[in-house]
Amino acid sequence: MHPNLQALLVFVQNWWVELVSGVVIVAVVPLITGYLVLMERKLMADMQARLGPMRVGPHGLLQPIADAVKLLIKEDIIPDNADRFVFWLAPVVSMTAALTAMGAIAFGPSFLVARDINVGLLFVIGVSSLGLFGIVLGGWASNSHYSIMGALRSTAQLVSYETAAGLALVSGLLLAGTLKIRAIVQMQESLGVWFVFLAPVAFFIYVVASIAETNRAPFDLPEAESELVAGYMTEYSGFRWACYFLGEYANMIVVGAVATTLFLGGWLRPFPNVHWMNWLDVLPALSIAAVGAYCVYRAGKQPARVQVWFMWGVALACLATALILAAPLYGPLSFLQPGLHGAFWFLLKISAYIYLFMWLRFTLPRYRFDQLMHLGWYILIPLAIVNVLAVGVAMILETEYGWNRWLALVVTTAFTLAAALFLLRLNDKRSATASSAAPPEEPTTEDSYAG
Amino acid sequence: MLDKVIFFFFAGVAILSAGLMVTRRNAIHSAVFLITTLMATAGIFLQLRAEFIFIAQIILYVGGIMVLFIFVIMLVRLDVALHQIQFSRQKWVALLVTVALALEVGVMLWSSRKVPGQGFLLPNAVPAAGLPANTEALADSLFKAYLLPFEIVSVLLLVAMVGAVVMAKKRT
Numbered sequence: 265m266h267p268n269l270q271a272l273l274v275f276v277q278n279w280w281v282e283l284v285s286g287v288v289i290v291a292v293v294p295l296i297t298g299y300l301v302l303m304e305r306k307l308m309a310d311m312q313a314r315l316g317p318m319r320v321g322p323h324g325l326l327q328p329i330a331d332a333v334k335l336l337i338k339e340d341i342i343p344d345n346a347d348r349f350v351f352w353l354a355p356v357v358s359m360t361a362a363l364t365a366m367g368a369i370a371f372g373p374s375f376l377v378a379r380d381i382n383v384g385l386l387f388v389i390g391v392s393s394l395g396l397f398g399i400v401l402g403g404w405a406s407n408s409h410y411s412i413m414g415a416l417r418s419t420a421q422l423v424s425y426e427t428a429a430g431l432a433l434v435s436g437l438l439l440a441g442t443l444k445i446r447a448i449v450q451m452q453e454s455l456g457v458w459f460v461f462l463a464p465v466a467f468f469i470y471v472v473a474s475i476a477e478t479n480r481a482p483f484d485l486p487e488a489e490s491e492l493v494a495g496y497m498t499e500y501s502g503f504r505w506a507c508y509f510l511g512e513y514a515n516m517i518v519v520g521a522v523a524t525t526l527f528l529g530g531w532l533r534p535f536p537n538v539h540w541m542n543w544l545d546v547l548p549a550l551s552i553a554a555v556g557a558y559c560v561y562r563a564g565k566q567p568a569r570v571q572v573w574f575m576w577g578v579a580l581a582c583l584a585t586a587l588i589l590a591a592p593l594y595g596p597l598s599f600l601q602p603g604l605h606g607a608f609w610f611l612l613k614i615s616a617y618i619y620l621f622m623w624l625r626f627t628l629p630r631y632r633f634d635q636l637m638h639l640g641w642y643i644l645i646p647l648a649i650v651n652v653l654a655v656g657v658a659m660i661l662e663t664e665y666g667w668n669r670w671l672a673l674v675v676t677t678a679f680t681l682a683a684a685l686f687l688l689r690l691n692d693k694r695s696a697t698a699s700s701a702a703p704p705e706e707p708t709t710e711d712s713y714a715g
Numbered sequence: 716m717l718d719k720v721i722f723f724f725f726a727g728v729a730i731l732s733a734g735l736m737v738t739r740r741n742a743i744h745s746a747v748f749l750i751t752t753l754m755a756t757a758g759i760f761l762q763l764r765a766e767f768i769f770i771a772q773i774i775l776y777v778g779g780i781m782v783l784f785i786f787v788i789m790l791v792r793l794d795v796a797l798h799q800i801q802f803s804r805q806k807w808v809a810l811l812v813t814v815a816l817a818l819e820v821g822v823m824l825w826s827s828r829k830v831p832g833q834g835f836l837l838p839n840a841v842p843a844a845g846l847p848a849n850t851e852a853l854a855d856s857l858f859k860a861y862l863l864p865f866e867i868v869s870v871l872l873l874v875a876m877v878g879a880v881v882m883a884k885k886r887t
Binding site for chain 1: 717741743744747750766767769770773774777778781782783785786789790848849850
């Protein structure tokens with residue numbers, strides 16, 4: 265055999281898992297994104313006492329497919345004076361960054377997309393932050409005022425909040441002592457506690473900063489409809505627009521995965537080391553089976569025959585999934601448990617995180633841009649620095665001076681919260697003096713991006 | 716074989732986009748090609764199994780510095796800059812310096828070609844399992860062997876940062 269061909273064969277043999285999972289990411293994430301959008305619309309409808317999409321498929325279950333087809337066949341418009349090369353490049357960068365970042369995420373102890381690289385968590389946040397270039401370049405290339413305003417706002421916002429998010433992650437990483445994704449979760453398993461309980465303030469900072477990083481309400485200033493039409497996406501249509509959308513939602517999944525891995529125990533079930541809680545292992549199969557049963561119940565109430573059939577299909581799919589999830593409970597098949605149930609809990613936690621994002625979006629009004637910058641620079645970043653110190657002190661108290669872990673935690677968290685109160689008070693005082701002393705027409709530094 | 720393919724791919728991309736970076740007239744295009752060069756260099760770091768340097772290159776240079784570059788370029792009026800002469804007129808001096816530098820590097824590589832461990836050589840890749848963990852090794856050398864220089868550098872950077880803030884602050 266030709267040596268080059270042999271080398272290629274060896275390559276495929278060594279790396280086929282990674283190659284296949286790369287293809288799976290590119291194929292599956294758009295589908296998940298579509299259904300996330302459907303979920304968001306349904307939730308919004310529910311919170312506003314409406315029905316949401318109901319026409320395409322039973323309860324709008326086929327709406328994402330219809331939307332995708334619509335976006336694909338829509339006319340692709342490039343503005344006359346746009347910079348065509350950068351205009352073409354920007355959405356691709358945005359999407360690629362988010363999809364690549366997914367490569368290092370571990371969905372279970374034995375099931376992760378790429379190999380467990382030594383800098384796993386840094387890889388995820390570093391690569392996903394490259395999506396910013398898509399936004400900036402797209403806004404610039406569109407040659408439109410709304411777009412460039414959106415891009416400038418987005419840059420300022422992301423650069424500010426990335427710092428806070430990074431410092432919050434440092435607090436968690438201090439506890440983990442490693443950057444490897446799998447080792448972080450294994451550390452939480454061996455300690456028997458999720459890091460969200462050991463560093464609650466860090467988790468809170470990360471939640472706020474990750475909402476800002478994914479450009480979602482209440483921090484969706486870069487695409488505020490009432491001010492900027494659609495921000496950096498104003499001039500985009502059709503498939504390019506879909507690329508941006510895909511990147512944005514994939515980014516939500518990525519920040520959800522990072523938060524889950526570092527703070528929420530990754531693929532661990534609640535109380536992983538407590539034996540009398542083992543009945544929780546039935547929960548994955550049971551909950552999916554319940555969804556399937558509900559679908560069976562709803563199937564009888566569908567108006568058209570096609571919709572009845574489709575509902576039955578969904579029900580059968582759910583029941584099949586439940587059966588697969590129940591398989592590890594049967595003795596000889598229990599080797600499947602870490603993989604299957606790990607993936608279930610991991611995805612459940614990510615979904616809860618994304619649900620939180622959507623819930624906040626429907627309940628909170630949008631911030632003003634200077635308020636956003638103040639929150640980032642005057643409160644979140646100092647608080648994150650204080651919190652890193654506090655977590656470090658707590659660890660030293662525990663290991664060097666033999667304090668009880670929870671006592672150390674309570675003392676340092678109280679200290680951090682006192683710092684937070686002090687910062688808030690300081691900020692109130694500052695804004696009070698600023699609004700009384702400064703004439704309103706004098707723009708502050710942050711206001712120059714405010715549009 | 717595969718190692719060489721990957722290396723020449725990244726090296727080619729780096730050199731090509733470095734050339735394009737210098738020759739583009741549009742500053743944003745130059746920035747895009749500079750980003751490509753930096754990413755390709757990061758790829759070479761990764762191939763050398765220096766994961767931490769790889770990700771530090773991406774986070775610091777691509778994700779940090781280049782974002783600020785583009786931010787500044789967008790605030791500058793590009794259409795004015797496009798009408799100005801962009802290339803300096805010292806091209807003969809520049810050519811001379813370039814040729815001298817290239818000669819120097821070439822002579823160095825040529826003269827040390829027989830010395831083992833130096834010169835232009837393509838060593839065989841070490842299996843990844845045989846190397847110590849990259850991040851830990853870096854941390855060890857930074858916080859144990861070179862603790863004092865590290866601290867001095869961080870204080871220096873802090874001073875520079877405070878100085879920049881003071882200079883940028885509005886004088887009231």
